[in-house]
Amino acid sequence: MRRRDFVTLSAGLIAAPALLTGRRAQANTTSANEPVDIELALAVDVSRSVDAEEQELQFRGYAAAFRDQRLIDGISRGAIGAIAVSFFTWSDWNVQELLVPWMRIDGAATAEAFAGAIDAAPRRTHLYTSISAAIDFAATLFGQGFEGTRQVVDISGDGVNNSGRPLAEARAAALDRGIVLNGLAVLDRTPPPSQFAALNPPLDEYYRDQVIGGPGAFLMVAEGFDAFENAVRRKIIREIALNPPPGPLVERAFA
Structure with missing residues (x-):
């Protein structure tokens, strides 16, 4: 050479x-990743205990929350003035469906786009209730295009974990990553037969003691599906608040 x-x-x-x-x-x-005030993953229960009417109340409740001016004003008061939100349904250990991928919301127009995406999302019902798998799935969503000062999973449901790995394991893994777990427990106005009710603690106590966790975590209790819209609006407004003041561990919403 x-x-x-x-x-x-x-x-x-x-x-x-x-x-x-x-x-x-x-x-x-x-x-x-684009900075936002919070990354908020909305996890919605579509197990068989949630009938078609109740599922529709959940979807409409989330959509209505993002059309509420009070929520939009709350977003604008953040340090950045924008949040990132995703929306998925969950049921069995292997059933999680991301219906609305991460969207940046910084005002009425983007909030309406998110609400419209929920309106247009398919409604499907499955069988079991795997809160643990919902938490595991939500943990994989964070850091994809956005970086929030907080990462929060908002878990709504009307039953206890009966599928997938132990809930305590999934909860601990998420908390170790700094993810905050908030709950929205929906109390059924029609109680189960006494022989089944005795097998599990009351749902609000179950969510309080075994689901929620992390700095500032709290539980919103909807007293029946008719109260869901009020509950979810109040819950998200509290979640997106800048430096949220200490609030009750458990709040209750009525129709």
């Missing part, structure tokens, strides 16, 4: 890592 060719080749080999580094730096800059 002639010396001139060797020098040219050597220069190219030396330059290649620098070029690759530059490309990586550019890629990292391009893919950097």
Whole structure:
């Protein structure tokens, strides 16, 4: 090999890592997550204990919350003035469906777009209730396009964990990552037969003691599905508050 060719080749080999580094730096800059005040994953129970009418009340409740001016005003008061929200349904250990991927909400127009996406989402019902799998699935969603000062999972449901791995394991794994778990327990106006009711603690106590966790975590209790819209609106307004003041561990909403 002639010396001139060797020098040219050597220069190219030396330059290649620098070029690759530059490309990586550019890629990292391009893919950097956008800062928001909070990343909020909304997890909605669609197990068989939730009938079609009750499922519709849940979907409409979330959509109505994002059309509420009080919620939009709360977003605007954040340090950044924007939040990222996703919406998924859950049931069996292997059934989680991301119906509305992460969306940035910074005002009435984007809030309406999110509400409209919920309105248009399919309604499907499955069998069992795996809160643990819902938590595990939600944990995989964070950090995808957005970086919030807080990462919160908002779990709504009307039953206890009866599918998937132990709830305590999933809860502990999420808390170790700094994820906050809030709950929205929906109390059924029609109580189960006494022989079944005795098998589990009251749902509000179950969510309080075994589901929620993390700094500032709290439980909203909807006294029946008719109270769901009021409950979810109050809950999300509290979740997105800038430096939320200490509030009750458990709040109750009525129709």
